[in-house]
Amino acid sequence: MQQALFSIAEPALNKALAHDHSAADKLGSLEGKSLSVELTDIKLSVNLSVYNGKLRLSSETSIRDCFVKTELSHLKKLSDATQITSLIKQDLLELEGELSVAQKFSALFMDNGIDWQEWCSSYLGDGLTHKVFSSGKKAVDTLKRKQVDLDYTVQTALTEELKVVPSSIEVELFSNQVDLISARTEKLIASLNSIKEKM
Structure with missing residues (x-):
């Protein structure tokens, strides 16, 4: 076909x-x-x-x-x-x-x-060409909306229902905690190096 x-x-x-x-x-x-x-x-x-x-x-x-x-x-x-x-x-x-x-x-x-629409109209006529282009645009828009809805549904299911994927807030909190621990670790290493130098 x-x-x-x-x-x-x-x-x-x-x-x-x-x-x-x-x-x-x-x-x-x-x-x-x-x-x-x-x-x-x-x-x-x-x-x-x-x-x-x-x-x-x-x-x-x-x-x-x-x-x-x-x-x-x-x-x-x-x-x-x-x-x-x-x-x-x-x-x-x-x-x-x-x-x-x-x-x-x-x-x-x-x-x-x-002008692709004008070119099509020479084969299909103005009325049918307008319908084809309008229908095509609507079909693409509908598919995009459904894809967004599906993405949201899957994301919600994974984060809220099944809890197999962390939410964006959980990821941000974890990242902040990692940064805090990293900063504390660097401070501790600096303190230990200072103590070593005094010994």
């Missing part, structure tokens, strides 16, 4: 990219390269590659120059190296392989003058 959708989307995307005067150079720099993307929020895995100056889509994601696992909303940040570092530190992005490949594919789709 997914591959069937890709076979429809592939020529349409190439047609859309033809409206971007900088796309040819971008595609040229990606010739023979491939990127596999797993979008966790919308449960989509796709391999993007470039051959003979054309974008190719496939569900076969095992052969790639770069692998990215993230959410749809974070894809546009891949062209900024500082954003990537921040996303990785926050566990919002998993990245393997050539970073430059991910950045170039990101630039191909994000840094252009194509």
Whole structure:
């Protein structure tokens, strides 16, 4: 099913990219390269590659120059190296392989003058396109809300019900106690060293 959708989307995307005067150079720099993307929020895995100056889509994601696992909303940040570092530190992005490949594919789709909603409307019509984009946004928002609710439920269960994970307050108290003991230990060592010197 997914591959069937890709076979429809592939020529349409190439047609859309033809409206971007900088796309040819971008595609040229990606010739023979491939990127596999797993979008966790919308449960989509796709391999993007470039051959003979054309974008190719496939569900076969095992052969790639770069692998990215993230959410749809974070894809546009891949062209900024500082954003990537921040996303990785926050566990919002998993990245393997050539970073430059991910950045170039990101630039191909994000840094252009194509109005994607207008492009879709030429195939689906204004009304249906609006519904698709609105539904897609609502679906992503709903998934994010459910993920937040689930995270809260799991955290509450682990800290309050099962008590297998300390709460943030308990962690802070423990950290303060460690700092206090460390300070007292350093003071005691200093006192012992002073006594030794007098002996």
